[in-house]
Amino acid sequence: MKVEQISIFMENRPGALEQVTGVLSKANINIRALSLADTSDFGILRLIVNDAATAKKVLQEGGFTVKRTDVVAVEVPDRPGGLHSILTVLARHAINVEYMYAFIERSGENAIIIFRFTPTDEAIDILVKNGFSVLPGEKVYSL
Amino acid sequence: MIYNEEFEALPREALEALQLKRLQHVAQRVYHTVGFYRKSFDQAGVNPDDIRTLDDLKNLPFTTREDLRDNYPFGLFAVPMSSVVRMHASSGTTGQSTVVGYTKRDIETWSELMARCFAAAGVTRNDIVHNAYGYGLFTGGLGAHYGAEKLGASVIPMSGGNTKRQIVILQDFGPTAICCTPSYALTLAEAGAEMGVDMRSLKLRVGILGAEPWSEKMRLEIENKLNIMALNIYGLSEVIGPGVSMECAEGREGMHIFEDHFIVETIDPDSGDVLPPGEQGELVFTTITKEAFPLIRYRTRDISRISTAPCRCGRTFVRMERVSGRSDDMLIIRGVNVFPSQIESVLMGIEGLEPHYQLIVDRVETLDTLEVRVEVSESIFSDEIKALQSLEKRISKDLKDYLGVTAQVKLVEPKTIQRFEGKAQRVIDKRQI
Numbered sequence: 001m002k003v004e005q006i007s008i009f010m011e012n013r014p015g016a017l018e019q020v021t022g023v024l025s026k027a028n029i030n031i032r033a034l035s036l037a038d039t040s041d042f043g044i045l046r047l048i049v050n051d052a053a054t055a056k057k058v059l060q061e062g063g064f065t066v067k068r069t070d071v072v073a074v075e076v077p078d079r080p081g082g083l084h085s086i087l088t089v090l091a092r093h094a095i096n097v098e099y100m101y102a103f104i105e106r107s108g109e110n111a112i113i114i115f116r117f118t119p120t121d122e123a124i125d126i127l128v129k130n131g132f133s134v135l136p137g138e139k140v141y142s143l
Numbered sequence: 144m145i146y147n148e149e150f151e152a153l154p155r156e157a158l159e160a161l162q163l164k165r166l167q168h169v170a171q172r173v174y175h176t177v178g179f180y181r182k183s184f185d186q187a188g189v190n191p192d193d194i195r196t197l198d199d200l201k202n203l204p205f206t207t208r209e210d211l212r213d214n215y216p217f218g219l220f221a222v223p224m225s226s227v228v229r230m231h232a233s234s235g236t237t238g239q240s241t242v243v244g245y246t247k248r249d250i251e252t253w254s255e256l257m258a259r260c261f262a263a264a265g266v267t268r269n270d271i272v273h274n275a276y277g278y279g280l281f282t283g284g285l286g287a288h289y290g291a292e293k294l295g296a297s298v299i300p301m302s303g304g305n306t307k308r309q310i311v312i313l314q315d316f317g318p319t320a321i322c323c324t325p326s327y328a329l330t331l332a333e334a335g336a337e338m339g340v341d342m343r344s345l346k347l348r349v350g351i352l353g354a355e356p357w358s359e360k361m362r363l364e365i366e367n368k369l370n371i372m373a374l375n376i377y378g379l380s381e382v383i384g385p386g387v388s389m390e391c392a393e394g395r396e397g398m399h400i401f402e403d404h405f406i407v408e409t410i411d412p413d414s415g416d417v418l419p420p421g422e423q424g425e426l427v428f429t430t431i432t433k434e435a436f437p438l439i440r441y442r443t444r445d446i447s448r449i450s451t452a453p454c455r456c457g458r459t460f461v462r463m464e465r466v467s468g469r470s471d472d473m474l475i476i477r478g479v480n481v482f483p484s485q486i487e488s489v490l491m492g493i494e495g496l497e498p499h500y501q502l503i504v505d506r507v508e509t510l511d512t513l514e515v516r517v518e519v520s521e522s523i524f525s526d527e528i529k530a531l532q533s534l535e536k537r538i539s540k541d542l543k544d545y546l547g548v549t550a551q552v553k554l555v556e557p558k559t560i561q562r563f564e565g566k567a568q569r570v571i572d573k574r575q576i
Contacts, residue, residue, distance in 0.1 A: 007526035009519045011556050037528045042519075042554050044526060063558050065519045069526045098527055116526070 002070040004052040009065040027058040035101035075110040075133035105143040146262035165431035211241040244435035256386035257290020268295030273318035277303040282384030317346040325357040329509030332368035343370035397462030412470035495522035
């Protein structure tokens with residue numbers, strides 16, 4: 001039920017992002033979702049791509065520091081209070097959201113949000129038990 | 144003004160006779176009381192009895208910082224601990240710092256030397272001395288304190304830091320003399336101006352500044368911003384602390400070395416050969432009156448030049464010009480001595496860090512800055528910002544705790560630190576002093 005995310009360490013400087021997209025583009029990797037967290041001097045680029053293994057390999061070969069992390073893709077009702085309903089359940093069970101970002105594609109009538117939880121497995125259990133739709137990786141990569 | 148006319152203006156011939164007598168005495172003493180010196184003299188094939196003229200000093204072996212380190216903490220003390228009344232230590236991690244001891248008489252000697260320095264700057268018992276050198280293991284604070292007291296001046300024991308409070312005291316107490324590092328003098332000038340204080344109209348008249356490299360340009364800036372006369376003082380804890388040499392207000396050209404207590408030589412740092420006066424080289428000091436921690440031919444690594452030209456102040460002591468550099472890779476950052484190898488050992492103490500780092504030393508406005516760049520390897524990389532930020536904080540804290548230096552830590556992408564012939568350039572010193 002987990003989705004593989006790759007994160008890349010980047011310095012905060014002109015051209016840093018362009019080098020990453022260049023490597024991915026050459027390897028024919030399609031970016032499905034992304035988020036960029038930044039501080040004054042460095043950033044972490046987080047990506048969901050169609051082929052995480054290849055992406056990691058080509059980025060490492062390109063000299064980047066890369067890490068694979070498990071994140072969770074959850075379908076969120078696309079209406080007022082949709083996200084709130086998920087967060088309420090998680091808060092009740094003391095699950096921490098480290099970060100989250102939205103997926104570009106929709107799944108039918110629903111939006112998709114990528115979450116990084118601690119702890120991950122427990123979060124998935126709780127969401128499923130409460131009737132939320134957690135998307136498997138294969139589905140997400142090919143959306 | 145001369146504090147001790149009898150010694151400071153001793154004719155050269157009498158001074159050299161005194162030096163020889165004291166040198167012979169100290170050589171005998173270390174040979175018979177300190178195992179390290181007995182061994183090093185024996186290895187060099189010299190005996191204290193062989194010293195018949197001052198020129199024979201050159202036959203004695205050098206003592207290096209490594210020797211001090213190897214004998215950490217008390218291996219080079221020449222008196223029993225019961226005779227030691229004070230210890231100081233240079234910055235550095237345990238085992239890499241150097242510890243020095245003082246007997247009661249050493250403290251008296253040192254106090255007199257510092258009193259001579261204040262007098263050379265025109266300070267008298269009627270002055271109030273604002274002492275912003277750090278108090279503690281560092282020799283600056285207590286050294287200046289005892290000297291000013293010995294002279295009879297009124298001492299404000301400020302120590303370093305807390306700049307706003309210092310400015311308030313500079314206004315309220317009206318000190319006429321200040322002791323601190325040159326960069327701190329500028330910091331005070333600028334912080335005061337920001338607080339709306341006219342720093343030129345304070346009662347300050349003279350600054351006794353040292354413990355870090357500075358320049359004539361900085362001197363002019365300090366003198367202009369604080370409306371004082373800025374004088375250069377030199378010393379190092381191994382030799383005694385501040386008060387090894389001092390510029391006189393009359394000459395203001397080179398620092399008089401107190402030769403009745405120290406013999407100075409200039410050597411070629413590569414060959415170790417003694418150079419004639421006037422040639423630039425590494426300064427080597429022999430202490431000839433110290434009891435607890437005598438040093439024979441100590442290599443300071445400081446590059447300077449000795450002038451034997453007479454000075455208008457009347458002192459007969461030779462003068463050294465301001466230190467222009469170091470013959471090793473030691474960095475002096477805001478008065479703290481740091482070797483890149485010490486920084487490396489702190490970094491290596493953090494799990495997952497690889498030895499890919501670079502030190503960028505700069506001077507922003509008036510303060511030295513140290514930036515430590517560390518390449519992010521996969522073992523320390525995280526997808527969470529907070530984990531990387533806490534790593535940065537951890538590195539800064541360790542550097543502060545172990546070495547006493549404040550460093551800005553910057554994580555950089557792998558392989559971005561320039562490498563020359565496979566070897567990284569570890570230190571980039573951008574300071575223009």
